[in-house]
Every structure is written in structure tokens, then in C-alpha cells.
Amino acid sequence: MRITKRLLAVLIGAWLPIALVAWWWSTSADSTNPYFPPLATIWERFIELWFSDQFLINVVPSLRNLAIGYALGCLIGIVGGALVGSSPKATAYLEPFIDFQRSIPAVATVPVFIVLFGLDFEMRIAAITFAATMPILISTIQGVRDTNLVQLETAQVFHLTRSQILWRVRLPAAMPLVFSGLQLGLQIAFVVTIASEYLGAGFGIGAFTLIAADSFLILDAWTGVILMGLLGYVINIVFDATERISLRWYIGQQKLS
Amino acid sequence: MSTEISIEHVSMEFRTPEEVKHVLDDVSYSVTPGHFVSIVGPSGVGKTTLLRILTGLTQPTSGHVAVDGVPVKGSPAGLAVVLQDYTRSLMPWLTVEKNISLPLLNEKLSKAEIKERIGASLEEVGLSGVERSYPWQLSGGMQQRVSIARALAVRPRLLIMDEPFASVDAQTRFDLEDLVLKVKDDFGITTLMVTHDIDEAVYLSDEIVVLYGKPAKVRDVVPVDVGASRSQIETRNSQRFADLRTHVYAMVRGLE
Known part of the structure; x- marks a missing residue:
């Protein structure tokens, strides 16, 4: 029963993408416009390109950059956010800066990292890390700051140390909010992964797509765009699954109340 | 295993920009080791404030609290709470x-x-x-x-309970009361409980502290002499139980 229900939910959600692809497929079938080749042709080229060693050359480096940058961002965001959020003083000192920072689009900071790190691997990792860190930091600060008083005092009365209270009570209690920051951070990190390859990179999925477009390899550029979309989608699915497992206690509790 | 608690001349004021709220006034009381003591009083009289002082979560404005002769600074060793x-x-x-x-x-x-x-x-x-x-x-x-x-x-050597059974249904409440009596028999932990329920206070306690007034003072300390073993049916139906309950109730309502 649960599986058929799940399947039905997926189908209900999928009608629009399916309809759009079908519409694209049929209306582009006879296209002779070089900028808008038939979707069937794009798909053929897609299979040819991305089921070859091109995947290793262009996709793996991008995903590796994303993974390293995002992991660093999670670490800095969660640890830093927990430390800042547990101290009212640190929050007061840092909040104005963080509020200012959050109003700058992450992509706009890429040039700053080019100035600092040049056009290499380090620049890309730094830019992705920074982009991922900010939303995670903000949501962790909020979550840790607003720990429920009963939980906090229970831990105090049972003689937990300050650091035990932070890592074993305040941070776990904040996880539902932290996860919203983790999701936003991942989405922004993905965008910056692609954008960071627009300058000075010879390979990577963003670089590949841009170079293909500049070289009038329109078909290749289209496959790059589609691949980015699919990658983003798959990354989100993996994230949702991780969240569901990690926050099982929270989801279960919400369902009951 | 059990612990002596002494509360000496404890007063508590909460200062807000608008007013000074005087909650506890010169409260003194000593808990005999191994005893089960209930603190009762009208709503908002400061029962929970007194418990918070005992757990070390709040410092009194004056006076002091000691557990086994050691002044309370932070949560005392051997303390457990049920909220x-x-x-x-x-x-x-x-x-x-x-x-x-x-x-x-x-x-x-x-x-x-x-x-x-x-x-x-x-x-x-x-x-x-x-x-x-x-x-x-x-x-x-x-x-x-x-x-x-x-x-x-x-x-624990000291157990503090703040209205532990206020959020459960009546039947469960009786079961939990008897559980607490069993724990008391098994371990003899010195226990302090705040409750609104006067019947419950009489049923469980060796002694009841009645707080009354604004600011609150110890109105009376009532020894509960209904025997060491308690039962929901016999104890609650005894004449002594009814007398004690009426006496405590009258004080909580300011009638006595």
C-alpha cells in the first residue's frame, strides 16, 4: 500500500516535467534553427558524450569540487554556528556582519576569490566553501541560540558540562533548522561550482558548457545544460533522503502532534 | 544514601524596570534525610521558585540553601529532577x-x-x-x-519533582503515585515535590510545607501521620487523611 501511494505521489509530481519534455520533443522535432536543435538530436549527443570518458574528464572534477567545498562549508558552518550561537556575546558581535554578507549573492563573490587565490583549484574550493558556509552558519546560529529552556535546564541540573550541553543537547535540538541551512547551502554551492568554472577552467561541467557555447558547438552546450539540471535534481534527491533519515525523530514527532 | 537539606532565611525578589516583585520572604525549613516532603500553596505563590533555588538554577536574593551542609552553588551533587x-x-x-x-x-x-x-x-x-x-x-x-x-x-541522594503528575490522566496519576511510593520504600531518597494537588501531597508525603502570602512565608509544616504504608483505597478513605487534607486545603485557600 505504502509503495503504491509513494508511486502515485511521484507520478502526480512528474506530470509537468513530462508534459514539458513531450512538448519540447514534438515542437523541436522538425527544427532547422541551429540554436534550437531537435531534442531527439540533443538526446543522442547526450548519450554519446556523457556515457563516455567525458564523464570522468568533466563531471567528476566538478562533483569533487562540490563535495570538498560543501563538506568544508558544513564543517565550518555547523561548528562555527554552534560556537557563535551558544554565546550571546559572539552572536551580538557577528550578526551584523553576517546579515550584511547574506545580502550579497554568492556568485558575486567569485571574483574576490580569483583575486585571492588565482584561477586554480584553490579558488574554486574557497568560493564553494564560502557559499555553502553562510546559510549553514546562519541557520545553526539561530537553532542553537533558541534552545528550549526546559531542555537546557534539565541538562544543567544533571551536571552536563557546557561543552556537553552544546554538542549533545543544543546542537541536536537545532538540527531541524540546521538542515534547512544545509539544503540552501547545497543549492548555492552547486551554482557556485558551475559559476567558478566559467573563468579559467579547462574542464568541469560548467567550463565544458561555456566553451561549447562559445565555439558554436550548440548541441554540446545543450547536453551540458541538461546534464547540470539532472545532476542538481539527483543531488537534491540524495539530500532529501539523508535528511529524512537524520531527522527521523523530528518527522515522527511532528506526525504525532 | 539520603541527604539533609536546609533552607535558611531565603528571600527572593525579582526586579523588573517597573517594579520589584517580592516572592519569598524569610523562608526557613529543614528536610529530614530520607523524608518525602511536598510543598503546597496557592498558584503563583513561589513554590517553583523555591525548587529552582534548591536545584541551583536560581540564586536567592538573600539567605542560603545547603545540601548536607554544603552551600548550593550550581546543581548539588547527587541531585536528580523530574519535571x-x-x-x-x-x-x-x-x-x-x-x-x-x-x-x-x-x-x-x-x-x-x-x-x-x-x-x-x-x-x-x-x-x-x-x-x-x-x-x-x-x-x-x-x-x-x-x-x-x-x-x-x-x-540520586536527592530527588526534586516539579508537579510530576500534572500532565497525565487521573488513572495514570494514581499508578505513578504508587510507583513513587515504591521508589521511596526501595531507596529512601530524600524527595521534595511541588504539587497543586493536596490529596496527592497528603497521600505521598511524610511532611507538607504550606507556603502562603505575598510575599510567601512558611505558613505551616504539617507532619502526615497516616502510617508508613499507604494505599489508594484505605489511606484515602481514612478519617486522618480527610482531616489532614481539610486542614491543608483551608490553609492553602487562606481560610485558616
Whole structure:
């Protein structure tokens, strides 16, 4: 029963993408416009390109950059956010800066990292890390700051140390909010992964797509765009699954109340 | 195992920009080791404030509190608490066994010893087989049993309970009251409980402290002489029980 229900939910959600692809497929079938080749042709080229060693050359480096940058961002965001959020003083000192920072689009900071790190691997990792860190930091600060008083005092009365209270009570209690920051951070990190390859990179999925477009390899550029979309989608699915497992206690509790 | 608590000339004022609220005025009382003592009084009289001072969460404006002769600064050693709000007091992301072992983090116990304590505590409160459940998967009464098990797992010398049975249904309440009596018989832990329920206070206590007035003073200390063994039917139907309950009720309502 649960599986058929799940399947039905997926189908209900999928009608629009399916309809759009079908519409694209049929209306582009006879296209002779070089900028808008038939979707069937794009798909053929897609299979040819991305089921070859091109995947290793262009996709793996991008995903590796994303993974390293995002992991660093999670670490800095969660640890830093927990430390800042547990101290009212640190929050007061840092909040104005963080509020200012959050109003700058992450992509706009890429040039700053080019100035600092040049056009290499380090620049890309730094830019992705920074982009991922900010939303995670903000949501962790909020979550840790607003720990429920009963939980906090229970831990105090049972003689937990300050650091035990932070890592074993305040941070776990904040996880539902932290996860919203983790999701936003991942989405922004993905965008910056692609954008960071627009300058000075010879390979990577963003670089590949841009170079293909500049070289009038329109078909290749289209496959790059589609691949980015699919990658983003798959990354989100993996994230949702991780969240569901990690926050099982929270989801279960919400369902009951 | 049990502990002497002395409250000496404790006064408490809360200062806000608009006013000074004088809550407790020169409260003095000593708890005999091993006794079960209830604190009763009208709503808002400062019962919970007094408990918070005893747990070290709040400092009194003047006077002091000592446990076994040691002045309370921070939570006293050997203290365990059971609070009314079990949904918050138990950590929802931890399973029952992890909740119970949370206060044991700083006691140097081996894994086997911790497991032993969890098992023994759950057995004492009549809850076996829920080790891997989350608290929110259990009924309110069961959650409060977990909360009592957590308190017992630290082998406390002093147990403080703030309206522990106020959020469960009447039947569960009787069961939990009898559980607390059993714990008292088994371990003889010095216990202080705040309650609104005067019947419950008479049923469970060796002594009842009545707080009354604004600011609150100790109106009376009533020894509960209804015998050492209590039963929901006989004790509650005895004449002495009725007399004590009427006496305490009259004081709480300011009629006596």
C-alpha cells in the first residue's frame, strides 16, 4: 500500500516535467534553427558524450569540487554556528556582519576569490566553501541560540558540562533548522561550482558548457545544460533522503502532534 | 544514601524596570534525610521558585540553601529532577536508553555498568522492552516513567519533582503515585515535590510545607501521620487523611 501511494505521489509530481519534455520533443522535432536543435538530436549527443570518458574528464572534477567545498562549508558552518550561537556575546558581535554578507549573492563573490587565490583549484574550493558556509552558519546560529529552556535546564541540573550541553543537547535540538541551512547551502554551492568554472577552467561541467557555447558547438552546450539540471535534481534527491533519515525523530514527532 | 537539606532565611525578589516583585520572604525549613516532603500553596505563590533555588538554577536574593551542609552553588551533587513537562525534559532525538544514560556521561562507568543501570531503572519503573523506542512514541504516563527512570539511574541522594503528575490522566496519576511510593520504600531518597494537588501531597508525603502570602512565608509544616504504608483505597478513605487534607486545603485557600 505504502509503495503504491509513494508511486502515485511521484507520478502526480512528474506530470509537468513530462508534459514539458513531450512538448519540447514534438515542437523541436522538425527544427532547422541551429540554436534550437531537435531534442531527439540533443538526446543522442547526450548519450554519446556523457556515457563516455567525458564523464570522468568533466563531471567528476566538478562533483569533487562540490563535495570538498560543501563538506568544508558544513564543517565550518555547523561548528562555527554552534560556537557563535551558544554565546550571546559572539552572536551580538557577528550578526551584523553576517546579515550584511547574506545580502550579497554568492556568485558575486567569485571574483574576490580569483583575486585571492588565482584561477586554480584553490579558488574554486574557497568560493564553494564560502557559499555553502553562510546559510549553514546562519541557520545553526539561530537553532542553537533558541534552545528550549526546559531542555537546557534539565541538562544543567544533571551536571552536563557546557561543552556537553552544546554538542549533545543544543546542537541536536537545532538540527531541524540546521538542515534547512544545509539544503540552501547545497543549492548555492552547486551554482557556485558551475559559476567558478566559467573563468579559467579547462574542464568541469560548467567550463565544458561555456566553451561549447562559445565555439558554436550548440548541441554540446545543450547536453551540458541538461546534464547540470539532472545532476542538481539527483543531488537534491540524495539530500532529501539523508535528511529524512537524520531527522527521523523530528518527522515522527511532528506526525504525532 | 539520603541527604539533609536546609533552607535558611531565603528571600527572593525579582526586579523588573517597573517594579520589584517580592516572592519569598524569610523562608526557613529543614528536610529530614530520607523524608518525602511536598510543598503546597496557592498558584503563583513561589513554590517553583523555591525548587529552582534548591536545584541551583536560581540564586536567592538573600539567605542560603545547603545540601548536607554544603552551600548550593550550581546543581548539588547527587541531585536528580523530574519535571512536569516530560515532552521537553526528555530529549526527543534520543532513544529511551540514551535519554536515561545522558546524565551518566560524567560518571566513570563502563558500558556494561551503564547498560545495567538502564535496565535496573526501567525495571524499577515497570517499563522493560522500550529501550530502543523514542520518548514521543510512548504515552504520557510512560514518558513520565522514563523520566523517573532517568532520575533513578544517577542513583540520586536527592530527588526534586516539579508537579510530576500534572500532565497525565487521573488513572495514570494514581499508578505513578504508587510507583513513587515504591521508589521511596526501595531507596529512601530524600524527595521534595511541588504539587497543586493536596490529596496527592497528603497521600505521598511524610511532611507538607504550606507556603502562603505575598510575599510567601512558611505558613505551616504539617507532619502526615497516616502510617508508613499507604494505599489508594484505605489511606484515602481514612478519617486522618480527610482531616489532614481539610486542614491543608483551608490553609492553602487562606481560610485558616
